[in-house]
Amino acid sequence: MDKNKDINQLDIPFAKRTYLNNSNSILLRRIFIFSPFLILLFSILTLLFIRNIELEPFRNLNFQAEKNKGHRILGHLPYKEIPKEKLVLIEQNIEVHIDMRDSLLKMREEAKKDGIYLVFLSGYRSINLQNEIFYSLKSIRNQEAAERARVSAPPGYSEHSTGFAIDIGDATQRETDFETEFEKTDAFKWLINNAARFHFKLSFNKDNKYIDYEPWHWRYEGSIEALKVFERSNI
Ligand SMILES: [Zn+2]
Numbered sequence: 001m002d003k004n005k006d007i008n009q010l011d012i013p014f015a016k017r018t019y020l021n022n023s024n025s026i027l028l029r030r031i032f033i034f035s036p037f038l039i040l041l042f043s044i045l046t047l048l049f050i051r052n053i054e055l056e057p058f059r060n061l062n063f064q065a066e067k068n069k070g071h072r073i074l075g076h077l078p079y080k081e082i083p084k085e086k087l088v089l090i091e092q093n094i095e096v097h098i099d100m101r102d103s104l105l106k107m108r109e110e111a112k113k114d115g116i117y118l119v120f121l122s123g124y125r126s127i128n129l130q131n132e133i134f135y136s137l138k139s140i141r142n143q144e145a146a147e148r149a150r151v152s153a154p155p156g157y158s159e160h161s162t163g164f165a166i167d168i169g170d171a172t173q174r175e176t177d178f179e180t181e182f183e184k185t186d187a188f189k190w191l192i193n194n195a196a197r198f199h200f201k202l203s204f205n206k207d208n209k210y211i212d213y214e215p216w217h218w219r220y221e222g223s224i225e226a227l228k229v230f231e232r233s234n235i
Contacts, residue, residue: 074149075210076157077233081127087163095124097163100199100220104166107198116190117171121178121216124163131155150212159203162229164220166200183215191218198222203233 031038071078087095096104108118125133134155138148145154152158159165169177170187182188195201199222204214220226 072210073154073157074146076149076153078157079159079162079229081161082124082163087124090123091120094120094122095163096166097124097220097226099223099225100164100166103198103200103220103222107195107200110194110198111187111190114190116187118187118191119169119171119174119177121167121169122160123166125158125160127155127158127161130158130161150210151214159217159219159230162226164226164229165203166218166220167216168218169216178216180213180215183213188215199226 082097086098088098088101089095090101090105104120108120111118130153134148134152137143137152138145141148153160167178168187168191169182170185173182173185173187176182176185191200192202195218199220200218201221202215203217203219204211206213219230221230
């Protein structure tokens with residue numbers, strides 16, 4: 001009995017060791033056989049992960065474009081308000097999108113070299129300010145919303161809330177500020193001939209079927225973000 005017990009005590013650990021060794025080698029063999037597939041799977045997952053990260057900024061832009069696919073209100077397209085961190089103050093009371101600052105200032109400098117003095121009248125406007133402008137002016141002028149909308153965008157529908165719009169006047173003819181007569185100024189003539197070089201475009205020309213002609217209102221289309229913001233408007 002004692003002898004049997006001794007044998008069992010020796011046999012059992014030996015048997016266990018043999019089993020474990022076999023199991024390890026089978027496992028290693030399996031890993032070896034499947035390793036090319038595992039490497040392939042890992043590579044595919046890594047690629048998908050990297051692609052996902054690279055696409056992230058464009059997804060945000062697409063989101064903006066998605067928003068812009070909304071319906072017009074009284075002829076105006078909806079625009080999202082620019083995040084505060086992308087706004088820069090270029091002079092007293094004039095804030096613009098950081099993407100357009102250099103181009104805008106360069107344009108004013110170049111105009112000056114030609115003897116033309118551009119003055120910036122209005123840049124970024126918050127949706128709250130637009131709210132005030134739209135509703136207070138509408139009542140001051142005793143206009144209905146549809147009439148007012150021909151000359152001013154309803155809140156949430158102004159290009160000014162994107163930071164990519166700028167109203168420009170002629171420093172030597174301030175009486176034409178925000179007036180159709182601005183088109184007769186040297187500043188306007190200079191802009192028509194030169195603004196495109198600085199990526200600025202007249203937003204509401206004479207052919208616009210919804211909104212009145214605004215010779216003073218220009219928008220920047222010199223960055224991918226700006227182009228995405230105005231994509232719908234350019235269709
Ligand atoms: Zn404007």
